[in-house]
Amino acid sequence: MPAKPKWAQLADHIREQIASGELAPGDKLPSTAQLREQHGVSVGVVRQAILVLQTQGLVEGVHGLGVFVAEHPAPS
Template sequence: MPVKPKWEQLVDHLRSQIESGELSPGDQLPSTAQLREQHNVSTTVVRRAILMLQMQGIVQGVHGLGVFVADRDEAAGS
C-alpha cells in the first residue's frame, strides 16, 4: 500500500485530534510555523492540509487571527 502524502497525513492527525476532543470547537490550531516544525513538513504541506480541513468544514480560518476548530453544529449544517 502506498504511503499517504504528507499533507494527507497531517489532515488525518489534526482530524483525529479534533474527533478525540483534544482540540475542541473554537480552539485555535497551532500556527503554520508550529505545525511545520512539529511535523517536519513544508509550509506548502501545512497550507494544503488546512485548506482540505476548511473544505470539509472541520476548521475555519479567520483572517489575521488564525485557524480555529469549527463548531460541529455549523459543520454539520453546511
C-alpha cells in the same frame, strides 16, 4: 500501496485531535510555523492539510487571527 502524502497524514492527525476532543470547537490550531516544525514538513504541506480540513468544514480560517476548529464540525 503508496504511502499517503504528508499533507493527508497531517490532515488525518488534526482530524483525530478534533474527533477525540483534544481540539475542541473554537480552539485555535497551532500556527503554520509550529505545525511545520512539529511535523517536520514544509509550509505547503501544512497549507494543503488546512485547506482540506476547511473544505470538509472542520476548521475555519479567520484572516489575521489564525485557524480555529469549527463550532459545529461537519459530521465525518
